[in-house]
Amino acid sequence: MARVRKTVTIRDVAEDAGVSLQTVSRVVNGGPNVRPQVRDKVRAAIERLGYVPSLAAQRMSGSRSYIILAINDRERTLADWRERRGTDWVDQMLLGGILTCSKHGYRMMVELVDTHSDHVERELGAALSALQPDGVILTPPHSENPLITELLAQRAIPFARIGSDAEGPGIPLTMGDAGAAHLATTRLAELGHRHIAMIAGPSAYSLSGWRIEGWKRALAELGLPHEGLLEVGDFGYESGTRAARALLDRNPDLTAIIASSDQMALAALEVARDRGLVVPRDLSLISFDNTPIVRFSQPPLTAIDQPIAETVSRAVEQLIARGENLGGATVIEVPAGLVERSSTAAPPRPHPARA
Amino acid sequence: MARVRKTVTIRDVAEDAGVSLQTVSRVVNGGPNVRPQVRDKVRAAIERLGYVPSLAAQRMSGSRSYIILAINDRERTLADWRERRGTDWVDQMLLGGILTCSKHGYRMMVELVDTHSDHVERELGAALSALQPDGVILTPPHSENPLITELLAQRAIPFARIGSDAEGPGIPLTMGDAGAAHLATTRLAELGHRHIAMIAGPSAYSLSGWRIEGWKRALAELGLPHEGLLEVGDFGYESGTRAARALLDRNPDLTAIIASSDQMALAALEVARDRGLVVPRDLSLISFDNTPIVRFSQPPLTAIDQPIAETVSRAVEQLIARGENLGGATVIEVPAGLVERSSTAAPPRPHPARA
DNA sequence: ACGCATATTGAGAGCGTTCTCAAGACTTGT
């Protein structure tokens, strides 16, 4: 059976089943108004011939392309990949995206776009024209880049904004950053910590602000100070090193740090080690992201688990369900959880519980 | 300018440039026989209108789909993703694949397929029919699954087999596994180690055999023993724990272990720690893969760097270049390198160099 | 200049699907 098999088209199925091409199409797409008897006959033919509709042809004629395009930051992603630093996002995006897409007969494609470039519109526009996706998923920091959101809105392509709660077109989804930071802070306070610092992400990311907000709110509720306990990094390792050093230099009483990324937390761990501080005995550490690298550090890090896969999955479902770009949609929040490992413990000199 | 812009088609460009639709097509595809003057005019129109050909339409009419499909093992990939163990492959595949594809105007899609399932052909067949990719990239263990390679050959779809040097259709590519294992072994011997163990991967993977082969050959050349120094794992953490324990139990003189995956090496590190062995003082460790997790372990691991991105990139280029499925192609080898970190050192009681 | 080869252009069909719309087959109410 070495002969090259010709592609099975809808026409072959129609002939085989003895119905019109259009009827097959209806069966394939679950159209209404088809007699059960005919439907079964067509299904049998499809099965027998192994027919699968061509995505390209479906796109050509129909209004849908069955493609969801996920946009990630190129610069950051490539750097992470090249230097094997561990990617915060792409893995989990694919996990959530591919699975959910295929469940609905869709396909996911990944596009890397430079948000800082002055030809974002050009790059993204080309991808949109070529692929004509039914939906686009934006991740930070693209989620709030007006050049991008406006381009998408103008082209009337439904899109999801992950990590954004701004008004405007597109479906906003967040991962409960404020709540997660609040949770981490509270947990540390429960362990007895009274000087809890935060290494935040860059302010260009909305989620950086939300995390700071959650941290501050928890501290306020607990009657703990926040002055001098905040440093800003860029999510990268080096910035974590700088921030941890500054924090430790400035606060002799510091016993706990929450870092806004795994890499910054790992950097803090290294700084602590250099200074002879044992984690978690002398210093507790909680990171954001929960990527694989924090499972195998010494000690393994307690981390806020960003439910990226779940969030992307929700985004995909929203995009597939709604055909429209409804502005001002309710923010969908997929809450993050706390995975306790071995970088958190009671502080060296436990303070009595607050009265 | 809030009006919904209609898609710019090749017809719009033709009109704008005052030429036929066919001429525009020729310019876009770099066809020969177009006067420079006309070409420039058309290019200007394309630029002005922001025309980008529709992938779907190109696929419909032409012979190419401009899509390369990368197949990865679903079971393993999903487990790695879900449990945040770090994926050995997908990241780097995307790095090499996406970049190289886009350089040639192609797109890469990822498909997860269960190699053990009895409906591999069905699953893969559906993906092939829907996408009609111009090329497929197979990663282990799919690279040598006859069900898959035969399906591809029968459909006359060019494909690359990464991690396979078998005869038959498809372009074979390897990462010099024997050489890499040889290199790691030799390096350890240079440091003075005389009892160098290997935790191999499952025998279903050809590369497992190659690595054992390289290790054994190096040992033979160096006059060192290999008896009792081989254990087989499944690349996963737990299997690494079992293997490391067995190795250490059986060989009191053991001072170095080469593990066939990062996770197994990390497991060995943990076993050593449990037994009070300090790495690298008491035990040297070299892992295969060099994924992010070994950069942040304590100590950071010396590792064989699998050039997955580069290999996939080469595969993409081959697939795009050749339109044909030439059997018995020469094996393309992208050699792996050794990244020295802090898990390797001279053994506790250095042996004199061999006479 | 003339005829032939070659370079350049355009016209029309076709790719595999879904869309629109019209035709035929069945119901149902009276």
Next chain:
DNA sequence: ACAAGTCTTGAGAACGCTCTCAATATGCGT
């Protein structure tokens, strides 16, 4: 049993592009 629906089916156009092939323009040798 008849008209007026409602269900079910099919025919043909359309999607945006590349293919094939024919038509025209240009270059060359003598």
